[in-house]
Amino acid sequence: MTVKYFKGDLFKLTNETTSSPLLLAHSCNCIGIWGGGIAKQFKINYFNSYKLYNKYCQIVSNPNDLLGKSLLLSTDENVIIVCLFTSIIGEENELEIVHNTKLSLIDLYNKLKDPQLIEDKKVRNIIINYNNEINMDISKYIVNMPLINSGIFGVSWGLTEKELIESELNCHVYKL
Numbered sequence: 001m002t003v004k005y006f007k008g009d010l011f012k013l014t015n016e017t018t019s020s021p022l023l024l025a026h027s028c029n030c031i032g033i034w035g036g037g038i039a040k041q042f043k044i045n046y047f048n049s050y051k052l053y054n055k056y057c058q059i060v061s062n063p064n065d066l067l068g069k070s071l072l073l074s075t076d077e078n079v080i081i082v083c084l085f086t087s088i089i090g091e092e093n094e095l096e097i098v099h100n101t102k103l104s105l106i107d108l109y110n111k112l113k114d115p116q117l118i119e120d121k122k123v124r125n126i127i128i129n130y131n132n133e134i135n136m137d138i139s140k141y142i143v144n145m146p147l148i149n150s151g152i153f154g155v156s157w158g159l160t161e162k163e164l165i166e167s168e169l170n171c172h173v174y175k176l
């Protein structure tokens with residue numbers, strides 16, 4: 001679908017009011033660490049959500065099972081954090097990470113379309129209510145993100161961008 005670019009810090013969005021639920025997405029490893037890059041900022045800003053993510057990763061016996069999946073986390077604010085599990089811990093090659101990105105975007109789309117798949121109860125209710133408002137038109141959602149995969153995961157942006165364009169989601173990309 002569409003990819004639009006904006007200049008600046010992703011977190012500045014949290015000062016604005018939006019008509020749709022505020023989704024802030026980032027690529028995550030599958031071992032429960034938000035240790036560097038923008039993930040570290042998520043950990044500082046939303047520590048309770050970090051604990052949910054960490055616990056979720058610990059419960060899974062094999063981190064491979066998370067690859068290509070998404071996880072929606074509630075926050076204490078009006079923000080939903082979207083984790084895209086695109087790499088276990090950054091050791092895969094670019095094409096593998098990009099493939100996992102494609103799958104995790106499909107998983108996110110499916111969760112928005114069918115909120116019963118959403119693990120977090122608070123998020124599930126927000127999505128159910130908004131879906132009623134928009135008559136299940138998932139194109140009304142905006143997935144806000146930085147240049148995912150292009151920092152610590154080392155993937156050329158063009159490869160990730162192609163997957164965003166080919167996905168069924170509208171993405172807004174914030175570029176520092």
Ligand SMILES: Nc1ncnc2c1ncn2[C@@H]1O[C@H](COP(=O)(O)OP(=O)(O)OC[C@H]2O[C@H](OP(=O)(O)O)[C@H](O)[C@@H]2O)[C@@H](O)[C@H]1O
Pocket residue numbers: 008009010011026027028029033034035036037038039040041089145146147148149150151152153154155174175176
């Ligand atoms: N506030 C902000 N607003 C907008 N853009 C911002 C920003 N802050 C940074 N950026 C940019 O955001 C892009 C992505 O760069 P990042 O390196 O973060 O992410 P990535 O997707 O390559 O990698 C994921 C793994 O990084 C961590 O790894 P560890 O835990 O240390 O293992 C995680 O946990 C994952 O596992 C780069 O263009 C940064 O300039």
